[in-house]
Amino acid sequence: MAPSLEAVKVTKKFGGFTAVSDLNLKIQGTKCVGFLGPNGAGKTTTMKMFTGLITTTSGNALINGVDVAKDKKAALASCATLIETPEIYPALTPKEAMTMLCEIRGVPPEERNKRIDEALGKVKMQEWEEKKVGSFSKGMKQRVNVASTLLSDPDVIILDEPSTGLDPRGMSEVRDIVKSLGNRLVFMSSHLLAEVTEVCQEVALIDHGKLLVYDTIENVTSRFAGSSGEVKIGFARPLEIQMGAVISNLGGVTSFSRVNDRQVVVKFDPKVLTQEKLFEAIAGLKAGAQTFESSSGLEDAYLSLIKETL
Amino acid sequence: MSLAADTYHLFRRAIKKVLRNPILLFFSLLQPIIFLVLFTQLFSKFASVPGLFPPGLTYLEYATPGILLQNGFSSALQSGTSMVDELNSGMLEKMLVTPVNRSAILLGRLLSDAFRVVVQSVIILVLAYILGFNVAAGLGGVVSMLVVIAFFGLAWSGISLAIGLRTRSAETVFGIGGFLTFPLLFMSDALVPTSAMPSWMASISGVNPISFAVDAVRSVSIPSTALSTLSLSLPGDVASALGYIAAIAIVTLGATLYLFRKVVS
Numbered sequence: 164m165a166p167s168l169e170a171v172k173v174t175k176k177f178g179g180f181t182a183v184s185d186l187n188l189k190i191q192g193t194k195c196v197g198f199l200g201p202n203g204a205g206k207t208t209t210m211k212m213f214t215g216l217i218t219t220t221s222g223n224a225l226i227n228g229v230d231v232a233k234d235k236k237a238a239l240a241s242c243a244t245l246i247e248t249p250e251i252y253p254a255l256t257p258k259e260a261m262t263m264l265c266e267i268r269g270v271p272p273e274e275r276n277k278r279i280d281e282a283l284g285k286v287k288m289q290e291w292e293e294k295k296v297g298s299f300s301k302g303m304k305q306r307v308n309v310a311s312t313l314l315s316d317p318d319v320i321i322l323d324e325p326s327t328g329l330d331p332r333g334m335s336e337v338r339d340i341v342k343s344l345g346n347r348l349v350f351m352s353s354h355l356l357a358e359v360t361e362v363c364q365e366v367a368l369i370d371h372g373k374l375l376v377y378d379t380i381e382n383v384t385s386r387f388a389g390s391s392g393e394v395k396i397g398f399a400r401p402l403e404i405q406m407g408a409v410i411s412n413l414g415g416v417t418s419f420s421r422v423n424d425r426q427v428v429v430k431f432d433p434k435v436l437t438q439e440k441l442f443e444a445i446a447g448l449k450a451g452a453q454t455f456e457s458s459s460g461l462e463d464a465y466l467s468l469i470k471e472t473l
Numbered sequence: 474m475s476l477a478a479d480t481y482h483l484f485r486r487a488i489k490k491v492l493r494n495p496i497l498l499f500f501s502l503l504q505p506i507i508f509l510v511l512f513t514q515l516f517s518k519f520a521s522v523p524g525l526f527p528p529g530l531t532y533l534e535y536a537t538p539g540i541l542l543q544n545g546f547s548s549a550l551q552s553g554t555s556m557v558d559e560l561n562s563g564m565l566e567k568m569l570v571t572p573v574n575r576s577a578i579l580l581g582r583l584l585s586d587a588f589r590v591v592v593q594s595v596i597i598l599v600l601a602y603i604l605g606f607n608v609a610a611g612l613g614g615v616v617s618m619l620v621v622i623a624f625f626g627l628a629w630s631g632i633s634l635a636i637g638l639r640t641r642s643a644e645t646v647f648g649i650g651g652f653l654t655f656p657l658l659f660m661s662d663a664l665v666p667t668s669a670m671p672s673w674m675a676s677i678s679g680v681n682p683i684s685f686a687v688d689a690v691r692s693v694s695i696p697s698t699a700l701s702t703l704s705l706s707l708p709g710d711v712a713s714a715l716g717y718i719a720a721i722a723i724v725t726l727g728a729t730l731y732l733f734r735k736v737v738s
Contacts, residue, residue, distance in 0.1 A: 214570045216737070236572040244570035249563030254493030263489075266482040267573045311567075321570075 166227055166241070166318035166348035167191040168213060173222035175208050175372075182208040184372040186222070190348060190365075195341065197359035197380075198352040200369040201469060206352040207246075209369065210323050213350075214244045226319055240268075242319040243312035247327050248305050253297030257288060257307045260296065261314060268315040282310035286340050302333025309340050320344060322351040326358060338362055356462045366461070368468055375468050384460035387467045392432070394441065398425045399451030406450050413444055479574045483581025487555075488588065505544045505593040509600055512540055516664060525669055527699040534699075537601045538618070538690035539663030542683055544597060545590040545622045546658070549629035550650035552586045553637025560641055560736065569737055579733050582634070583627055583726075590626035591619050606694075614693035617711045624718050625686045631725025638732035663687045682721055689714030 168190045175183040183205040190196050200206050211217045212224045215235040224231045229238040251260050258279055265275040283289045286306040296304060305325065312320055322341065326334040334355070341349060341362050353359050359366060360380060367377040376383055401424040410429060411419035415436025420428050431441060445452050491497055513533050519525060520532040559565040568578055598606070598615065608614040632653070637646045658664070660674050661683035667675040678684045689711045692700065 216566060216569055236574075239570065239572045246563060246566050246570065249567040252490050252493070252564075254490065259489070263482065263486050264571065267479065267568070267571050269572075308567075 164227070165192045167225070168319060168321075168348060168350055169223075169225040169228075170209065170213075171223045171225070173209070173212060173224055174220045175205075175212060175217065176220045182372050183212070183369075186369075186372070186374055188367055188374055188377055190350065190367070190377075193346050193348055194365060195344070195349040195351060195363040196377075197363035197366040198350060198369070199354075199356070199359065199366055199465060200352075204370045205372040206369060207323055208372075210244070210246070210321055210350070210352060213321060214242070214246075215239060216246075240315070241317055242321065243315060243317040244321040244323075245308055245312050245325055246323045247325075248301060248329075249308060251296045251304055251307060254295060256293050256295055257283060257310070258292040260307070261311055264311050265314055270314060278314050278316070282313040283307075285313060285343065286310045287336075300333070302329050302336055305329060305333060305337060306340065309337065313344075317347065319348045319350070322349065324352055324354065326353065326355060334358065356465060360461050368465065370469055380461055383464050387464035392436075393428065393430050395422070395426060395428050395454075395456040396445060396452055397454035397456075398427075399453050401425055402427060402450055406448050409448060410445060413441065416441075476574045476577055476580075479577030480580040480584065483568075483573070483577055484584045484588070487582055487585035491585075491589065501548070501589065501593065502596060504547070505540075505597040506600055508540050508544050509537070509597050509604075512536055512664060513604070519665065519669070522669070525666055530695065530699045531605065533601060533604055533606050534695060535666075535691075536664055537597070537606050538694055539661075539683075539687045541594050541597055541618065541622055541690060542625060542687045543658050543663055544593055545626040546629055546683065547650075547654055548590050548593060549586060549626040550633045550646075550654060552582070552630040553633035553635070553646035553650075554643040556582065556634050556637040557641055557643045557646060560638070565736075575733075575737055578737075579634075579729065583630055586630045587623040587627050591623050594619055594622050608694045609696045610693035617693050618690045621686055621689050621711060621714055621718070624715060624722070625682075628682075628718050628722035628725050631722060631727075631729045635725065635728040635732055638729065638736055657681060657683050661687060682717065685717045686714050 168188070170186045170188045173183055173186040174181065186205075186209065198206050198210070208217065212219050213226060213231060215231045215238070218232060226238040226242045231238040251257070255263075261279045261282065262275055265278065270278060279292070280289065283292050286309055288303065288306050288310060291299070291303065296307065299307070309322075309325065312322075325341065326337050329337060338358055338361060341351065349363075351359070351363065363380065365377070365379050366383055368375045368383070376387070378386075402421075407419065407421065407427065410416065410427065413431075413436060415432045416429055417432055418428075418430035422428060429441065442455065491501065513536055516536065517532045520530065520535070526532075526535060556565075559568075565578070569575070598608075598618075608618065610617065633646055633650060636649050637643075640646070660677045661681040662678050663683055667678050667684075670678060692710050
């Protein structure tokens with residue numbers, strides 16, 4: 164059976180405040196789904212309801228078809244969760260901390276060492292397994308935390324902002340690990356749209372406790388990102404006027420503006436001019452083009468959807 | 474996984490955490506030694522005050538049960554700080570998203586606290602024995618003493634855990650713990666007989682749970698001849714003490730359970 168996460172008419176109220184309202188979401192299959200929304204949108208509340216950390220006010224949260232409220236133990240048996248960056252006892256080694264989790268998760272004793280080695284290998288922390296966690300960087304701790312989620316060989320992995328607080332290298336490491344999880348349903352909340360674009364195939368967007376959209380990134384981008392592309396290009400040398408004219412006269416370019424003598428912003432119609440062709444044309448100018456910052460389609464879609472609900 | 478198995482794993486985890494922290498371990502073991510040496514030296518002259526103690530009873534014999542309970546009381550009141558740490562660092566959530574039995578999280582913590590108190594108590598008893606203390610009721614008496622002390626520690630851990638769960642602040646746990654420790658200790662007959670106290674203080678000592686538990690421990694440690702002439706303010710037997718402590722435990726652990734459920738649901 165394909166792994167699944169399902170929210171059926173889920174509502175969560177904290178006193179008079181409705182954090183999540185009548186949420187219906189069904190995710191099925193082995194894939195990575197980004198869970199997006201502004202602060203306070205209801206992402207963490209939803210994830211906590213899926214993991215049984217908080218109860219729903221009404222409705223049902225199901226993991227692999229098992230209602231978390233009715234049989235938490237069975238529902239969580241096939242699901243691993245990482246909420247932000249939890250601490251690990253600094254005096255323990257990753258192996259000791261993970262052995263304890265194996266015990267709690269009921270991993271047979273004869274399999275524990277193998278699973279720990281495999282999980283630590285996956286996050287490239289094997290050589291640190293006997294070192295005390297207290298000396299680890301935040302990124303290393305998070306790698307151990309991610310490895311811990313793999314111990315029970317779960318079908319479903321819920322990650323709540325796994326890159327929060329990490330430096331760029333740590334973020335990149337976590338992204339690589341998430342990408343390598345494979346054959347699982349990964350449900351990951353994040354504020355980093357570039358990260359979601361790189362790692363996930365689908366996105367669910369929530370705001371004010373309501374689900375705005377759940378679809379593939381391509382579909383969300385094409386439906387909500389608008390019709391124009393935009394790229395900021397940086398040059399090593401001042402861009403000559405005639406070279407600027409070459410770019411502005413390219414078919415499909417709808418707008419060309421200079422930020423300064425070494426930076427320009429080009430807007431274009433992606434239906435006429437693809438980003439790839441634009442880059443080829445600019446590289447052909449031999450003008451020392453150095454940097455290309457393109458606006459993310461997902462970011463545009465996100466802003467467009469969130470703006471609509473303001 | 475059963476409740477017992479989950480509790481055992483979490484108990485081991487909590488003990489390992491202490492064992493792997495040499496500074497905490499050192500001071501946890503040193504604390505009871507300091508208490509014993511400090512108090513028995515500081516108040517040793519009490520034994521020579523005429524009429525205060527039965528003839529032949531040393532202050533060490535009188536005070537050791539009090540120091541055992543005082544140590545258990547102080548250690549138990551630190552329990553909430555560990556819970557605050559687990560709450561604020563995300564470690565508790567990490568446990569809660571596993572299929573672990575929720576009750577085992579609390580039980581494992583409480584049992585590890587009780588175990589720590591028992592280990593400290595054994596250290597005090599060994600040192601006291603070296604200094605001349607004997608348990609009149611023998612090995613059975615030692616076991617009874619440890620049961621009362623562990624049970625007492627569990628009941629008082631409940632207060633600390635409840636404060637920790639309610640406030641999520643280690644400073645508040647320490648502050649309230651410190652505020653409770655000294656008035657309760659000095660308004661009990663743990664270190665000074667009630668006959669040496671002002672009447673109002675003796676009255677409070679008569680209902681003080683520390684007095685009750687200390688007198689139960691004395692009932693097995695002090696020879697019955699001396700015990701009969703020592704004015705204990707309460708019935709002072711192990712069974713009554715366990716009943717009294719159980720009543721306290723129902724309130725403190727009930728509050729802890731209620732607050733813990735609020736935190737995890």
